[in-house]
Structures are given as C-alpha cells and as structure tokens.
Amino acid sequence: MEKYDLTIIIPTFNERDNIENIVESVSGVMHDAGIITEVLVVDDNSDDGTIEKVREMQEKYSNLELIVRYDDHGLSQSVTEGFYKAKADIIQVIDADFSHPPKMIPEFYTSVAQDGNDVVIGSRYLKGGDIENWPLKRRLISLGATFFGRILFPEITDPVSGFFAIKRDVIKNAVMKPRGYKILMEVLGKGHWYQAKEIPFVFKDREEGDSKLKLSTIIDYILQCIDIAVYSFKHHETNVWQEWKKIFKFAAVGISGIFVNVGLLYFLTEYFGIFYLISSLIAIETSIITNFILNDLWTFKGNESRFSKKWHRFVSFQFVSVMGVLINMGILWALTEFAGLYYVISNLFGIGAAFAWNFLVNRNITWKKI
Ligand SMILES: Nc1nc2c(ncn2[C@@H]2O[C@H](COP(=O)(O)OP(=O)(O)O)[C@@H](O)[C@H]2O)c(=O)[nH]1
Ligand SMILES: [Mg+2]
Structure with a gap:
C-alpha cells in the first residue's frame, strides 16, 4: 500500500x-x-x-x-x-x-x-x-x-x-x-x-x-x-466540557459570594451596630473581592501572577460586576413595569442575564488568554 x-x-x-x-x-x-x-x-x-x-x-x-x-x-x-x-x-x-x-x-x-x-x-x-x-x-x-x-x-x-x-x-x-x-x-x-x-x-x-x-x-x-x-x-x-467546567465554577463562586454578602451584612449590622445600608455596601464590595480571588485562583487559573496584571484583572472584574448589577436591576425594572411580570420573577430573568454578561465578559476580557 x-x-x-x-x-x-x-x-x-x-x-x-x-x-x-x-x-x-x-x-x-x-x-x-x-x-x-x-x-x-x-x-x-x-x-x-x-x-x-x-x-x-x-x-x-x-x-x-x-x-x-x-x-x-x-x-x-x-x-x-x-x-x-x-x-x-x-x-x-x-x-x-x-x-x-x-x-x-x-x-x-x-x-x-x-x-x-x-x-x-x-x-x-x-x-x-x-x-x-x-x-x-x-x-x-x-x-x-x-x-x-x-x-x-x-x-x-x-x-x-x-x-x-x-x-x-x-x-x-x-x-x-x-x-x-x-x-x-x-x-x-x-x-x-x-x-x-x-x-x-x-x-x-x-x-x-x-x-x-x-x-x-x-x-x-x-x-x-x-x-x-x-x-x-x-x-x-471533549473540549467543550472544559467550558462547561468554567461555567459551573463561576456559578459556584457566585453562590459563595452570596454567603459572604449576606453573612457580612448581618455581622456588621448586628455586632458592630453599623447602619445596614453601609454594612451592605461593605458586604457587596467584600463579596466582589472574594469572588475575584476565587475566580482568579480557581475558575480561570493559570494567569500571570505579577501584581500589576492581577490589579488590571481586578479593575476589569469590578467594572463588569457593577455593570452586571445594573443589568440585573434594569431587567428587573423593565419586565416588572412594562411586561407586568411579578417582580420576583423579573428578578430571575435579571439574574440570568447578569450571569451571562458576567461570565462571557470576564471569560473573554478579564481573563482573556493571550
Ligand atoms: N458531496 C457533497 N458535496 C457538496 C454538497 N453540497 C456542497 N458540496 C460541495 O461543498 C463545497 C462547498 O459548497 P458550496 O455550495 O460552494 O458552499 P458555500 O461556499 O458555503 O456556498 C463545494 O465543493 C461543493 O461542491 C453535498 O451535498 N454533497
Ligand atoms: Mg462555495
């Protein structure tokens, strides 16, 4: 032959x-x-x-x-x-x-x-x-x-x-x-x-x-x-499975952030007597930071560890997170006001859209592979 x-x-x-x-x-x-x-x-x-x-x-x-x-x-x-x-x-x-x-x-x-x-x-x-x-x-x-x-x-x-x-x-x-x-x-x-x-x-x-x-x-x-x-x-x-794994990890990190957020809100308000809206602000920012750390070390691991690069990624993550909150609230508002949905249901759509936004933008920009 x-x-x-x-x-x-x-x-x-x-x-x-x-x-x-x-x-x-x-x-x-x-x-x-x-x-x-x-x-x-x-x-x-x-x-x-x-x-x-x-x-x-x-x-x-x-x-x-x-x-x-x-x-x-x-x-x-x-x-x-x-x-x-x-x-x-x-x-x-x-x-x-x-x-x-x-x-x-x-x-x-x-x-x-x-x-x-x-x-x-x-x-x-x-x-x-x-x-x-x-x-x-x-x-x-x-x-x-x-x-x-x-x-x-x-x-x-x-x-x-x-x-x-x-x-x-x-x-x-x-x-x-x-x-x-x-x-x-x-x-x-x-x-x-x-x-x-x-x-x-x-x-x-x-x-x-x-x-x-x-x-x-x-x-x-x-x-x-x-x-x-x-x-x-x-x-x-298969190769696509590697993407699924990232999505699951990202979601798990997001859920961990909810615990950090709720726990800190309660703790600061109850034990430190901080006004609950101030506690909430600290709790939200802390959960953004812990989410960042977990995603950086686990979900999207294998990145450059130089501080300046890490800082870059953090700034990007912070920005994407704030945008995510705005997307969540925007959809919550629009679906409730204009589509007449019950606000708790609207919020689920908002969460879904914000998750997709957060994942895709962080995946492709914050933790972009060179
Ligand atoms: N064997 C086979 N070849 C096909 C078939 N359809 C298209 N092709 C071939 O596949 C190539 C691309 O097809 P083409 O019609 O040019 O697709 P386009 O360039 O996407 O518009 C060409 O070489 C076609 O001759 C098909 O049903 N069977
Ligand atoms: Mg052709």
Missing part, C-alpha cells in the same frame, strides 16, 4: 466547471511542496458530468481517488465518509469552487505535521482574513452562525470554516452525527483534540456553478450546537 503524507478531501456536488481546475491546482501545489498527497473526491452522485471528469483524470493522476455516494446526501456526511476512507494520517478539507486558496495547504500541513497542532483552521474572521464579494445576507447568516459556535469554542474565531486540516486521530473514535454544512463544528465538538491553530485567509465566492447554501441550514446548525453542548455535558472528555 502506498504511503501518503496527506489526504486532501474535496467534497463535490455538481462541480463540472471546477473539478478539473481544482484537482490540477491542488496537485501542482502539493507537488511543488514535495508533500506526497492523496486527492480524494467525495461526490454525491452529481449528474452534471463531474464524476466522468474525475474518472477521466484518474488516467493521468494515480493519486486521485473517487467516492461516489448514493445515499444520505449531504456535505458533512460526504466529508465524514472521506475521513474514514482517507489513507494518510493527516487530512485536509477544501471546497471545489476555489473559495479556499489551494496554495495555503502546505502551510496547514506543516502546522499539523511539525508544529503539533491537532486541528488547523482557515479563518475568515481572524485579523487578515476576509470574505470577498459576499452579499450582506450571506455575511449576516455566516456571522450569526459563528456566534453560537463561538460560545461553544471561545478560542476559535471561525468554527464553521470549510477549510481545515486535522490529524486523523482526532476523529478516530469520535461519535459524529454529521449533517448540514458545518462538519468542522462536529469535529471540534465530538473529536479528541488539544491544540488548535487558526490561519487567516480570504474567502472568495465561487465564480462557477451555484452555491447550495439555504436559509434552513441555520436551523440545522442551531440543532447541531445544542447537540454538541448536550453531548459534551454527558461525555466529559
């Missing part, structure tokens, strides 16, 4: 006008880079001549493989099938329509093969990346889509990119439920990986053929996000 360094999966559906060029382009790039590559076209039984073109090209390219699928039509399903049939230990996925620049593949490959990354992602949203010629509607869909994905994978700017490379081990024993368009999300959510890297690139919209993106894909996508969240909740070995 031949030994390949890399398998490049090209999913296709009716790509008659692109297939020849993309195979040639990819082969040329890999030849120049000296990377021994298998090119694996996974086609969903196109009826426009794509399959015939590939068969023709197989005469010339001995490393060109073709899978024609007859059931379970779909991009994610096709790529997943490609994962399992790939002969190399490193796998690259690229669209057939030149939206992804083939000349970047060697950089992806090196990043996996030499720099020890398990997943390398071409990002449209990282600095230096962009989307060319996209109508506003598609930009908005894509931005909305990345929003949910970014909550699941906060370190990754483009978790729905179709241009990425992985070690085959990442998906080897993963229980994937491929559907829709966002196969990378499934890989990130169910696969076993430790280190990911993003490389910015400029996405070019297709010049030949039609795009198959439909608005309904967004519903599939949201279901997929929920599925990944639930999966990681049940199977603690």
Whole structure:
C-alpha cells in the first residue's frame, strides 16, 4: 500500500466547471511542496458530468481517488465518509469552487505535521482574513452562525470554516452525527483534540456553478450546537466540557459570594451596630473581592501572577460586576413595569442575564488568554 503524507478531501456536488481546475491546482501545489498527497473526491452522485471528469483524470493522476455516494446526501456526511476512507494520517478539507486558496495547504500541513497542532483552521474572521464579494445576507447568516459556535469554542474565531486540516486521530473514535454544512463544528465538538491553530485567509465566492447554501441550514446548525453542548455535558472528555467546567465554577463562586454578602451584612449590622445600608455596601464590595480571588485562583487559573496584571484583572472584574448589577436591576425594572411580570420573577430573568454578561465578559476580557 502506498504511503501518503496527506489526504486532501474535496467534497463535490455538481462541480463540472471546477473539478478539473481544482484537482490540477491542488496537485501542482502539493507537488511543488514535495508533500506526497492523496486527492480524494467525495461526490454525491452529481449528474452534471463531474464524476466522468474525475474518472477521466484518474488516467493521468494515480493519486486521485473517487467516492461516489448514493445515499444520505449531504456535505458533512460526504466529508465524514472521506475521513474514514482517507489513507494518510493527516487530512485536509477544501471546497471545489476555489473559495479556499489551494496554495495555503502546505502551510496547514506543516502546522499539523511539525508544529503539533491537532486541528488547523482557515479563518475568515481572524485579523487578515476576509470574505470577498459576499452579499450582506450571506455575511449576516455566516456571522450569526459563528456566534453560537463561538460560545461553544471561545478560542476559535471561525468554527464553521470549510477549510481545515486535522490529524486523523482526532476523529478516530469520535461519535459524529454529521449533517448540514458545518462538519468542522462536529469535529471540534465530538473529536479528541488539544491544540488548535487558526490561519487567516480570504474567502472568495465561487465564480462557477451555484452555491447550495439555504436559509434552513441555520436551523440545522442551531440543532447541531445544542447537540454538541448536550453531548459534551454527558461525555466529559471533549473540549467543550472544559467550558462547561468554567461555567459551573463561576456559578459556584457566585453562590459563595452570596454567603459572604449576606453573612457580612448581618455581622456588621448586628455586632458592630453599623447602619445596614453601609454594612451592605461593605458586604457587596467584600463579596466582589472574594469572588475575584476565587475566580482568579480557581475558575480561570493559570494567569500571570505579577501584581500589576492581577490589579488590571481586578479593575476589569469590578467594572463588569457593577455593570452586571445594573443589568440585573434594569431587567428587573423593565419586565416588572412594562411586561407586568411579578417582580420576583423579573428578578430571575435579571439574574440570568447578569450571569451571562458576567461570565462571557470576564471569560473573554478579564481573563482573556493571550
Ligand atoms: N458531496 C457533497 N458535496 C457538496 C454538497 N453540497 C456542497 N458540496 C460541495 O461543498 C463545497 C462547498 O459548497 P458550496 O455550495 O460552494 O458552499 P458555500 O461556499 O458555503 O456556498 C463545494 O465543493 C461543493 O461542491 C453535498 O451535498 N454533497
Ligand atoms: Mg462555495
């Protein structure tokens, strides 16, 4: 059996006008880079001549493989099938329509093969990346889509990119439920990986053929996000679980703060005879400080311990906490006054919103990983 360094999966559906060029382009790039590559076209039984073109090209390219699928039509399903049939230990996925620049593949490959990354992602949203010629509607869909994905994978700017490379081990024993368009999300959510890297690139919209993106894909996508969240909740070995753990710790710290707050309020008022509103002010600030210390040492541990950095984080945390209180009270007020909710119920919504605000902003700004 031949030994390949890399398998490049090209999913296709009716790509008659692109297939020849993309195979040639990819082969040329890999030849120049000296990377021994298998090119694996996974086609969903196109009826426009794509399959015939590939068969023709197989005469010339001995490393060109073709899978024609007859059931379970779909991009994610096709790529997943490609994962399992790939002969190399490193796998690259690229669209057939030149939206992804083939000349970047060697950089992806090196990043996996030499720099020890398990997943390398071409990002449209990282600095230096962009989307060319996209109508506003598609930009908005894509931005909305990345929003949910970014909550699941906060370190990754483009978790729905179709241009990425992985070690085959990442998906080897993963229980994937491929559907829709966002196969990378499934890989990130169910696969076993430790280190990911993003490389910015400029996405070019297709010049030949039609795009198959439909608005309904967004519903599939949201279901997929929920599925990944639930999966990681049940199977603690995935990367998303690390995020869940932070959320639980952050909540536990918040609850500890309530005890500090209530205890101190009582203690200062009863034993020191301090006016209860003054006691409350001291109690609130103290609980903010104890929450900060616990989050700094436990929830978001592993930060720079220099005092000036700690102080920076504290100022940020303090500000976010005060904003959180305002959000809580604002929602309490608005829902009670304008939506006619019972104020205790309004307050629950306020607490929920403030928690989300506190967690996300502290997670991404106060304790931002560099
Ligand atoms: N096998 C397979 N490939 C598909 C399917 N839908 C799209 N593709 C391929 O996936 C790539 C991206 O599809 P495209 O329609 O350009 O998506 P867009 O760039 O997000 O609009 C192209 O290479 C398509 O030929 C499908 O249902 N099955
Ligand atoms: Mg495209």
